[in-house]
Amino acid sequence: MESNEADISLLVVILDTNPSQKIIRKNAHAMTQCIDAVVAFGNTHLMQKSQNKLAVIACHHSVTEFLYPTAGKLEVRQVDGQYEIFTLVEKTVKHRLAELINSAPRIVQPCESLLAGSISMALAYIARVNRNKSVGMRLSSRILIVTGSNECASQYMTYMNVFFTAQKQGVTIDVCALDKSLSLLQQGTDITGGQYLKLPQLDGVLQYLLWVFLPDHQTRDKLVLPPASKVDYRAACFCHRELIDIGYVCSVCLSIFCKITPICGTCQTVFKNSAPIREKKKRTIK
């Protein structure tokens, strides 16, 4: 791959730190393992080229915050022989995360991670970096989501908005699922041309990250990566929440129904009977 001085690659890692994740509840060390892996992964990205940029966002149960870069510079003592940015990344991420966890309210019951919102924050950040880049520089950005949460259908609209925004801005979304398989996020990777990987096991998470998610878009074409499974884009009808092949869509509010109804259940529009209703046979029986 020819490296060009004018190419900047920005990687935004969204790390799900929600303590209600199953893997963390089962084994608290899993969290440490993931953080170490993400820091090492981020540093590897920075190591590839001096122009590369990194941002780390933590999606906690109460708040989403940037772990790196932060507004105030943290005082870091250089470790002998280590590239100072690496130390800075590691120290800042861990310091900020500790602050975040300590300041977060205790959770009473398991709650969902607001990943879609975190993606929107990442996109806003990417948009700013893109605006502020110096003339002649080309920025390619991607977002890596590392999560063990379940996804929640209530965030569907936000997910779709951010996926299409990412597609429009040329941002690739990669997803590393630590625990459950995530079909919504899988749609996102499909829409934006990213990679989706569900880890077979949590051990060696760094190896998986380095292997699948480190190469940039051009290099990935040349690698044999886990094949993308077919994504199911079917809609669920609003009336029974079942996936349907053929449905009826309200022309006013775009609600989907599996059968013809005279009145839209969402916007109360009365439909004109465009499709002929076959009821003649019944009448003859009467």
Next chain:
Amino acid sequence: MADDPDHDGIDDPKEYRWETGYERTWESIKEDEDGMIDAAIAELIQKAKRKRQHDKTAQNRLGMMRHVFLIVDCTENMNTSDLKPSRLFCTVKLLEMFIQEFFDQNPISQMGIIALKGKRAEKLTELTGTSKKHIQVVQELTKLNPSGEPSLQNGLDMALKALKVLPTHASREILVIMGSLTTCDPVDINATVESLKTEGIRTSIISLSAEIRICRYITSETNGNFGAVLDDSHFKDQLMAHIDPPQAAQTQENSLIKMGFPHPRAEEGKGPILSMCMCHIDNKDDPSKLSSAGFHCPQCLSKYCELPVECLSCGLTLVSAPHLARSYHHLFPVKQFREVLFNGQSDKCYACQKVFTAEADKHVYFCEMCEQFYCCDCDLFVHDTMHTCVGCNTLPGVQKRIALKVSGGQGGFGI
């Protein structure tokens, strides 16, 4: 945009744009204590950026399935170089952008293009739902040598003929880009206007030269918009105003539309079947390839490379759930942020982490839902591109609050 007509007819009491436009622009630039004007300029830029946003308000009855015919004047007057490098080139460049954005924001809509060349109208593309072909055709317009006079009536008649047969639940629109000041019509154009009106086809006209009475008349009769452009950026604004779906017309009928949601067909234990797609079947330059990928119509199993598309063999509209979801933001737009004077409410923009400084950020933007502060750029990004407020979706509890306010609003898609 003082010449935005909406419904105020021909006897517009407002002055024309060119009469007020650039009067005393110097007065709005004020020096600060140090005699610097940077801050004043930053504010002007901010204002200009936000200009287009103001009139966007939540509406719940929109014509979201749009069938739009774009009529482009390709005659002598398009050679004029008041727009750089020439009217035609400028139009083509902006149209490329417009078409892309149109399909991005209105994924289940269709568009067709008609060119007015030497008193004739020529249909360049039929109504279709993909941007590629349109952009290609529009780019080819630059090779044209514009000559002769346009006939507005021929163009409108051609579009009318195509739009008349479409079902009335869709919003049917015509957008004319007119370079000429005159039109050379075969018969009385009023008859065409009358039938446009009875059919309920919204006709909007953007004139590149000046306000023309007949154009203003057509637009006011058919509920369209008329605009005369000042320069290329004003032209862009005028054009981009047509991206958002219009309010549903009274005459528009509501109905349920049958749609197909193709999904990958994989039978257990078997590999996917190799087949050819329907969309390239007649295309000689880029013939249909044998492959296993693609979307199958659930009704007749014909295969297509991309969605959304209307099935060529059985006429079913094929979409994917994300496409429908994409149109949803028109119905539930993000609430406008409140502009507040910056006096240290927050040290940084909640979304992009930009640190606020008193010089660069005279105003910050406040979302009343999640009570966070945003910078001007993020305000635009959230409302124009993302359609999702960052704070509302990252802070737990805010969504529930919104859901209570708009109860029964959105249903659920997907999973």
